[in-house]
Amino acid sequence: MEARFECEIDKIETGVLLQDISFTYDLGLPQETKALSNINLEVRAGQHVAVLGHNGSGKSTLAHLINALLLPQEGNIVIFGREPSDDEAIWEIRCRSGMVFQNPDNQIIGTTLEEDVAFGPENLGLPQSELRQRVDFALEQVGLTELAQRPPHTLSGGQKQKLAIAGILAMEPSCLILDEATAMLDPASRNDFMDLVLRLRAERELTVINITHNMEEVLLADYIYVVHNGKIALHGTASDIFDQAELIRSMGLDVPVHIEIAGEIARLTGQPLQAAEAFSLVDAIQAVNCRLSDPPQARSGLTKNREAGQTFSPSTHDEFPERKTLVRVRGLSYTYNPDLEQSVKALSDLSLDIYEGEFLGIAGHSGSGKSTFIQHLNGLIRPEPGVVEVMGLDVSVKKNIRKVREHLGLLFQYPEQQLFEETVAADIAFGPKQMGLSPAEIELRVREAAELTGLEPALLDRSPFDLSGGQMRRVAIAGILAMKPDILVLDEPTAGLDPAGRDELLNYIQRLQEKGQTIVMISHDMDQLAGLCDRILVLKDGVKYLLGTPAEVFETEEAIVSAGLAMPRTKIFLEQLSKIDPSIRTDIFTPKEAARELYCHYQAGGEA
Amino acid sequence: MGQQIVLGQYVPGSSFLHSLDPRTKLISAILLMILSLSSMSAVSLSVLALVVLGLMLLSRLKIGLILRTIRPIMLLLLFAFLFNLFTGKGEIIFSYGFIVIREDGLVRAIKILVRLVLLVLSTSILITLTTTPILIADAIESLLSPLKRLRFPVHEISMMMSIALRFIPTLLDEMQKIMKAQSSRGADYDTGNALKRARGFVSILVPLFISSFRRADDLATAMEARCYRGGKNRTRLKVIKYSRLDLLFAAMMILTAVAVYALPIVFPGL
Numbered sequence: 001m002e003a004r005f006e007c008e009i010d011k012i013e014t015g016v017l018l019q020d021i022s023f024t025y026d027l028g029l030p031q032e033t034k035a036l037s038n039i040n041l042e043v044r045a046g047q048h049v050a051v052l053g054h055n056g057s058g059k060s061t062l063a064h065l066i067n068a069l070l071l072p073q074e075g076n077i078v079i080f081g082r083e084p085s086d087d088e089a090i091w092e093i094r095c096r097s098g099m100v101f102q103n104p105d106n107q108i109i110g111t112t113l114e115e116d117v118a119f120g121p122e123n124l125g126l127p128q129s130e131l132r133q134r135v136d137f138a139l140e141q142v143g144l145t146e147l148a149q150r151p152p153h154t155l156s157g158g159q160k161q162k163l164a165i166a167g168i169l170a171m172e173p174s175c176l177i178l179d180e181a182t183a184m185l186d187p188a189s190r191n192d193f194m195d196l197v198l199r200l201r202a203e204r205e206l207t208v209i210n211i212t213h214n215m216e217e218v219l220l221a222d223y224i225y226v227v228h229n230g231k232i233a234l235h236g237t238a239s240d241i242f243d244q245a246e247l248i249r250s251m252g253l254d255v256p257v258h259i260e261i262a263g264e265i266a267r268l269t270g271q272p273l274q275a276a277e278a279f280s281l282v283d284a285i286q287a288v289n290c291r292l293s294d295p296p297q298a299r300s301g302l303t304k305n306r307e308a309g310q311t312f313s314p315s316t317h318d319e320f321p322e323r324k325t326l327v328r329v330r331g332l333s334y335t336y337n338p339d340l341e342q343s344v345k346a347l348s349d350l351s352l353d354i355y356e357g358e359f360l361g362i363a364g365h366s367g368s369g370k371s372t373f374i375q376h377l378n379g380l381i382r383p384e385p386g387v388v389e390v391m392g393l394d395v396s397v398k399k400n401i402r403k404v405r406e407h408l409g410l411l412f413q414y415p416e417q418q419l420f421e422e423t424v425a426a427d428i429a430f431g432p433k434q435m436g437l438s439p440a441e442i443e444l445r446v447r448e449a450a451e452l453t454g455l456e457p458a459l460l461d462r463s464p465f466d467l468s469g470g471q472m473r474r475v476a477i478a479g480i481l482a483m484k485p486d487i488l489v490l491d492e493p494t495a496g497l498d499p500a501g502r503d504e505l506l507n508y509i510q511r512l513q514e515k516g517q518t519i520v521m522i523s524h525d526m527d528q529l530a531g532l533c534d535r536i537l538v539l540k541d542g543v544k545y546l547l548g549t550p551a552e553v554f555e556t557e558e559a560i561v562s563a564g565l566a567m568p569r570t571k572i573f574l575e576q577l578s579k580i581d582p583s584i585r586t587d588i589f590t591p592k593e594a595a596r597e598l599y600c601h602y603q604a605g606g607e608a
Numbered sequence: 609m610g611q612q613i614v615l616g617q618y619v620p621g622s623s624f625l626h627s628l629d630p631r632t633k634l635i636s637a638i639l640l641m642i643l644s645l646s647s648m649s650a651v652s653l654s655v656l657a658l659v660v661l662g663l664m665l666l667s668r669l670k671i672g673l674i675l676r677t678i679r680p681i682m683l684l685l686l687f688a689f690l691f692n693l694f695t696g697k698g699e700i701i702f703s704y705g706f707i708v709i710r711e712d713g714l715v716r717a718i719k720i721l722v723r724l725v726l727l728v729l730s731t732s733i734l735i736t737l738t739t740t741p742i743l744i745a746d747a748i749e750s751l752l753s754p755l756k757r758l759r760f761p762v763h764e765i766s767m768m769m770s771i772a773l774r775f776i777p778t779l780l781d782e783m784q785k786i787m788k789a790q791s792s793r794g795a796d797y798d799t800g801n802a803l804k805r806a807r808g809f810v811s812i813l814v815p816l817f818i819s820s821f822r823r824a825d826d827l828a829t830a831m832e833a834r835c836y837r838g839g840k841n842r843t844r845l846k847v848i849k850y851s852r853l854d855l856l857f858a859a860m861m862i863l864t865a866v867a868v869y870a871l872p873i874v875f876p877g878l
Binding site: 064067069091094095098099101103105106107108109110111112114115118119120121122123124125126127128131132135151152153167168171375378380402405406409410411412415417418419420430431434435465479480483 | 841
């Protein structure tokens, strides 16, 4: 082992090498927390490595160590031939590697794009002519040249992250570290951002270290490290890693949909997947097809009949017209800054009913009017022109607003940022208190809401700021639920959570719906919407573009793509398979159900 | 979304005044401020009025836009005018009941009005309307730089100013977002007595402070990651430069100062 590392130090002198690294926050203090222990990791120059792990696994600490923003307490670290032993070396390491952070806003320093890009090179003390040249080049590389003089707060999230890349490129680094850089971006901007990273890596021979929990990004890497509870739990190529799908899931991480389906089929047929067999979508389809079209002895072992498939046929929604209408929207339009030249039409002529007990999903590209629409629902924006009625109350009448907000609970993105009370219980009680309920009633509601969102009673007396991100978000949701709204409106409730936190939250949301709660949810994740919702509204440039059941909305790919969205991944998989066998159903949206359906389909087909 | 927050009142343009060195404009504005506050004679004020008129033309901004900058101090102007109008000695020119207006009171009131208007107009034309906030910050850093020898943290102060300028729109956006979120939970910021309203603002300020601290922490890390080590050895992309136009302008300002002080001596009667 020793010898192997020694010879590799020579070989990879220009890469990143971590040997037996341990790091503890607040070392020696009562609140000390061990973040990393005995980490061994190596990245060759020019390699693209993904570091995967749930929130709090220590992966961000790892990123900070690689950029010498933190120094290890134990172990050796060599970054492009330099050890962070003194100030000069630390400085040099930071010059060699640039880092894109998670929150786009909190890493922009300049008051114009140009000045922000110049910040790094200015710190290097470069002469002015060189600064100018580097800034222009970097902005051009990321396609922001035209916006050079604009103030950064006018950019979209995706543009801000590209600006962060430009700021790093201008320092001419060898290594690009992405610390969950895409976590706050919508899917379209995320793809755009990763395309840019891949292009720059190829053109400029950059080493890329991507710290993420997004599975599609992981598949782009040459090599993967999985961090779990401060240790490297697994490492290898994508096929090595996803060979152990169960283990990955047990660590609170996702498995790509096609691998999940292929794995499930392999389990049902009793023919395990071979390494590398189900790595790409094409491979996975191949693997599934070869197991199903030629089912050997397995058929007798696992008998399941065709009827099983019928249990998850899409529910029919003919009953909707009989349901009670809770929200009525007619002819709603809205324009931002109507007096100014740069007025933006956010909504035009939108009409819609929301029925009792339904789960309505809202999808649309960024700027399609989703957020503007839901702000009309509780009167934060007055409809003009148009009508919005909640439980028969017109929201444009000022004296109705209070009642409307009791009937319709609206939760914004990143709602944990609205917490402010000293204890969790007090924060949940804020809404009910404003409603003027009795103290006994308030206490009862707080306890109920905490239970519905899975917050243990012991947490109620703690400060909300001591909780984890996922828990804080559930406190915020409980704060709305305690008002017992008839309609719960959620704006991207799972944004920024890791897969485990996301699944947990969705579970609670689903349980609420089973109890008859009417829910409206905005999401960028089409798999999520397709799997959970009764109906989906797709907005495009402020216009109602599609409205119907998941099966109806996702019927044609062209329509979805032209709305700037992607098809659900399970659906994509089934569509591909149906090219081989047109009789395969394609209106299924969860990987598990798809695998069962496929299995039953071929069983029936084989017997017929 | 989409809502643009305009910081300060900068109006983009390419006039003579826009292209001047911000230091020239800053010093000139201070000079004009002193001149308009210290001169009381009609002839001096007329000279200053002419100069301000000239600046207006040089800025190539719409007159209405420039005059609008007086609006915020309207009340102050009115108060100063009335206060001076009813005081003073001398000949009574108007009286109605207890209202008595005397000649020197009227003259003083008009002069005070003119002085204040000139003061506001000259600062807004030279500074707020034609200079970006960041250039003002740069100018202050440059003008204060001799104090570096006295260990005065000039670079740090200018960095703080520019970060503040960068984050004001972001924090305003965030404040709006938090207000909307709390309103959705039934918070009411428009009605109720002062105490209730003040308590309402706690629900906005606490989240805003917490997020600002987090932002500050993140930003410090991001700055370190981009090799920030303070002002030492740091170069700048945009260096403010002195040109011949600045010399010309400075000469005009000196002439103005001389005229403002010399004319009352030459024509003591006015």
